[in-house]
Amino acid sequence: MLRGGVLNGLSRASGQRHRRLMSVWKDVPKGPEDAILGVTIAYNKDENPKKINLGVGAYRDDNGKPFVLSSVRAAEARIQSEKRPMEYLPVIGDKEFLSNSLKLAFTEDNEFLKNDLIASIQALSGTGACRLGAEFISRFHKSSTGMPLVLMPSPTWANHPGIFRDGGCEVGKYRYYDPDSCGFDLEGCVEDLKSAPVGSVVLLHACAHNPTGVDPTMDQWEVLSETIKRAGLLPFFDMAYQGFTSGSLDIDAGAVRKFVEDGHRVMLAQSFSKNFGLYGHRLGTLSMLTDSDKEKMAIESQLKILARTIWSNPPIQGSRIVNEVFKDNSFYNSWTEEMSRMANRIIDMRKQLSDKLVELKNPRDWSHITRQKGMFCYSGLSPAQVEAMKEQFSVYLISSGRISMAGVTSANVEHLATAMDAVTK
Ligand SMILES: Cc1ncc(COP(=O)(O)O)c(C=O)c1O
Incomplete structure (x- = not known):
């Protein structure tokens, strides 16, 4: 049964007409939310200034911001200026x-x-x-x-x-x-x-x-x-x-x-x-x-x-x-340079995270953090540890323990290491 919302303000007759048509979909079950979306929703609600979102599947710069490559911006501007057709x-x-x-x-x-x-x-x-x-x-x-x-x-x-x-x-x-x-x-x-x-x-x-x-x-x-x-x-x-x-x-x-x-x-x-x-x-x-x-x-x-x-x-x-x-050679060179800078920022964050865990004298072997490659780190944290990171430290990641390294920055790596150390000791 439809209540309020859509039907508010409609005349009775047109309301009835809508009610009959919309019941076509009454048996459609709601599908499960994407696991990563759930992480982001919970993160957005959290008011802790130290909160970290490690669910994101897109690159972030060292300020935690989305990043557009300058070669891409320059190429886009050139294309724009040429007013090409859009067939x-x-x-x-x-x-x-x-x-x-x-x-x-x-x-x-x-x-x-x-x-x-x-x-x-x-x-x-x-x-x-x-x-x-x-x-x-x-x-x-x-x-x-x-x-x-x-x-x-x-x-x-x-x-x-x-x-x-x-x-x-x-x-x-x-x-x-x-x-x-x-x-x-x-x-x-x-x-x-x-x-x-x-x-x-x-x-x-x-x-x-x-x-x-x-x-x-x-x-x-x-x-x-x-x-x-x-x-x-x-x-x-x-x-x-x-x-x-x-x-x-x-x-x-x-x-x-x-x-x-x-x-x-x-x-x-x-x-x-x-x-x-x-x-x-x-x-x-x-x-x-x-x-x-x-x-x-x-x-x-x-x-x-x-x-x-x-x-x-x-x-x-x-x-x-x-x-x-x-x-354009200059665009190409700038692209490869920026791409490699993105990759290296992530590689550097892996090193910083692993060094901090060593500094904290955490008893686990964390060498896989630097051995693994690319945007994601399969930390080995259990679902219970992931939950504890969220509850006690406002650090958000999916329950498999996958950390998006793109979400780690010079400013939050210490907090992340502290959280990982606390839940695994
Ligand atoms: C393994 C793998 N394949 C494919 C994709 C596809 O991404 P897109 O559709 O944005 O190219 C992704 C993105 O996360 C990925 O991780």
Whole structure:
């Protein structure tokens, strides 16, 4: 029954008309809130001036403020001054942007790129690229079980299972995180991949694994590459943090490039949210290595059919910004410098946090804080400890103990270390 609110002030007759129409949705259950949203809501209500929000999934500067790169601002201003038209982009996206995106991931010298054998499409950021990839897999890549099957690390980005399931794939897991070492469970991972059905897709985080911050070393990637090849699996890389992890575009793309060298026909989802700070512009690419021009054309034709019914044409502004940055050397240099500054601020915060815990003589081994990479630190704090941090110190994070290092600053790191020390002693 509808009460007050919407119906207030309406005549009885029109009220009745509304009441009948709106009951259509009475059986829709309310879905659960996103865990991170809940953290932010609780944080916003807290009046403690020392409160810290470690749930955020976007970069913050050392003053805790969102950050727009100056190269992006300059490129935006140039585009604005040119008063370009705002017509639709082609369904496939902006060709110049796609070329820039592929060069960034695979390098200009890549043989597939030089021979025009990489199928690609502009997508609504990393999320959209993963979703389009899932839709494609569900139609064209069945595993030996007869179903399209995507195996993902345990744990993985909270959105991955839903993206791939809603995209029509079956979803499975492989072992990844070892809670004892707060590191990578290579043995468990290899064992699970070896027993996976042939033709399964293996979802891999190219760098800065979310939520654990645990990345395989290059030696471990070598083992994974060999295992995946022997088991007849297809690697799907999700690269949401290229350049934002170590500060180097090349280091962060190391695993993807290695798999390409090793002969895998990788699928790749790229995001420009973090490394360009283009979060709201929703800019990304889905690409796939192919073996012939015919294959490439066929794949792109299918990707266009998929995109056409989801978003039709991708947004225009983000790709223009990236193209401007790539065209102008001074913009490009300023971009890589600022990107690396963002990465290094996070690396520095990891060090400061870990040093402070040592200073406080906390008995735990916190070396994983600096070993882990990227925006997230899987602290190893239990749900009860996370709750105590909130109740006693106004430090907010999700119950898995994942800390967004982007929320740590020179001004709050001491308070954070004090809270972590107190709840773990
Ligand atoms: C692992 C991973 N993949 C993909 C994304 C997608 O982000 P976006 O859709 O903003 O590119 C994220 C963002 O948090 C992520 O952590």
